[in-house]
Amino acid sequence: MPTIEVNGKTIEVDEEGYLVNLSDWSEEVADFLAKEEKVEMTPNHWEVVNFLREYYNEYQIAPAIRVLTKAIAKKLGPDKGNNKYLYELFPYGPAKQACKIAGLPKPTGCI
Amino acid sequence: MSDEIEMEEGGGVVKKFMFLNRKAPYGTIYALEGLEVVLISAAFEQDVCMAFVDDGVYQLMKDVDTSGIEMKNFSKTYRALEGYDIEKLYVERESMELRGLTEDDFIVDVTVLSSAELAALMAEQDVVISH
Amino acid sequence: MLHIVNKSPTERNSLDSCLRLATDGSAVLLIEDAVYAATRGNPGSTKLQAAMGRLKFYALEPDLKARGVAARVMDGVTLVDYGGFVDLVAEHRNCQSWL
Numbered sequence: 410m411p412t413i414e415v416n417g418k419t420i421e422v423d424e425e426g427y428l429v430n431l432s433d434w435s436e437e438v439a440d441f442l443a444k445e446e447k448v449e450m451t452p453n454h455w456e457v458v459n460f461l462r463e464y465y466n467e468y469q470i471a472p473a474i475r476v477l478t479k480a481i482a483k484k485l486g487p488d489k490g491n492n493k494y495l496y497e498l499f500p501y502g503p504a505k506q507a508c509k510i511a512g513l514p515k516p517t518g519c520i
Numbered sequence: 521m522s523d524e525i526e527m528e529e530g531g532g533v534v535k536k537f538m539f540l541n542r543k544a545p546y547g548t549i550y551a552l553e554g555l556e557v558v559l560i561s562a563a564f565e566q567d568v569c570m571a572f573v574d575d576g577v578y579q580l581m582k583d584v585d586t587s588g589i590e591m592k593n594f595s596k597t598y599r600a601l602e603g604y605d606i607e608k609l610y611v612e613r614e615s616m617e618l619r620g621l622t623e624d625d626f627i628v629d630v631t632v633l634s635s636a637e638l639a640a641l642m643a644e645q646d647v648v649i650s651h
Numbered sequence: 652m653l654h655i656v657n658k659s660p661t662e663r664n665s666l667d668s669c670l671r672l673a674t675d676g677s678a679v680l681l682i683e684d685a686v687y688a689a690t691r692g693n694p695g696s697t698k699l700q701a702a703m704g705r706l707k708f709y710a711l712e713p714d715l716k717a718r719g720v721a722a723r724v725m726d727g728v729t730l731v732d733y734g735g736f737v738d739l740v741a742e743h744r745n746c747q748s749w750l
Contacts, residue, residue, distance in 0.1 A: 470594075479603065
């Protein structure tokens with residue numbers, strides 16, 4: 410099993426870099442994972458990452474992109490709940506990148 | 521979750537799908553796998569409903585705590601179905617009552633149907649997928 | 652609609668659920684361990700008998716033979732081979748497998 414090293418702590422990840430244990434997540438780990446994804450974290454990025462963590466905590470799954478977009482629109486408004494905004498923040502896919510940074514497991518049914 | 525696949529608007533034929541659940545949740549993998557299939561199917565924008573029959577009604581129990589068996593509590597995931605536009609959840613009354621349950625025991629709102637009503641609904645589906 | 656049952660009626664409730672949720676005029680195909688239901692003396696045969704007026708019953712002959720019960724098949728059940736199985740699936744607009 411591959412690992413990453415954050416602040417002297419060794420953390421297990423899967424072959425694609427997703428955390429194996431959600432409980433290993435911290436903001437420092439998120440920063441580390443974001444750097445690997447070449448994403449510079451801004452408050453807008455954190456807003457999405459935190460939203461995903463809350464969603465996961467409530468439903469125990471990472472949402473499909475369509476569902477994420479809709480749910481963000483409902484909570485944060487249509488300016489943020491749209492594909493363009495989310496892809497600007499996470500160019501390689503809000504589902505893949507934001508979930509990974511949020512420490513969620515590999516998304517359910519990632520096609 | 522699919523970043524890559526965006527279904528074309530209004531392109532395909534919409535069929536009626538029923539996912540029929542007949543197994544209890546944590547003893548075997550059927551219920552979890554079945555639920556994942558349903559969530560994935562939502563991406564294809566079909567007319568999807570779920571039916572809970574026999575021990576499948578136990579999938580909907582609330583107050584579930586799986587911490588002692590080291591399994592994910594996917595009971596919470598049934599509450600995400602609404603966000604996936606899967607809002608038609610049917611429970612067969614006979615299965616529910618045989619197990620001493622009522623609608624109040626479930627984690628989501630459901631429509632309780634008689635066996636005859638559910639039978640008729642099943643017969644009118646284009647596709648029935650059973651786990 | 653075609654209903655397919657593959658579990659023994661004395662081990663599982665699949666046949667009961669099928670009979671309860673099959674609309675009148677539906678076809679029921681018994682395969683694998685469900686073929687025991689179509690044999691005389693098995694408790695399943697009583698249930699089939701009771702539903703015979705409203706449902707059409709089929710059983711897969713190779714499965715009956717493999718279990719040594721081909722000679723015990725009750726009246727009113729039509730035996731089919733694999734080709735007949737395919738025909739049944741093709742003839743009906745949808746089907747449900749009671750796993």
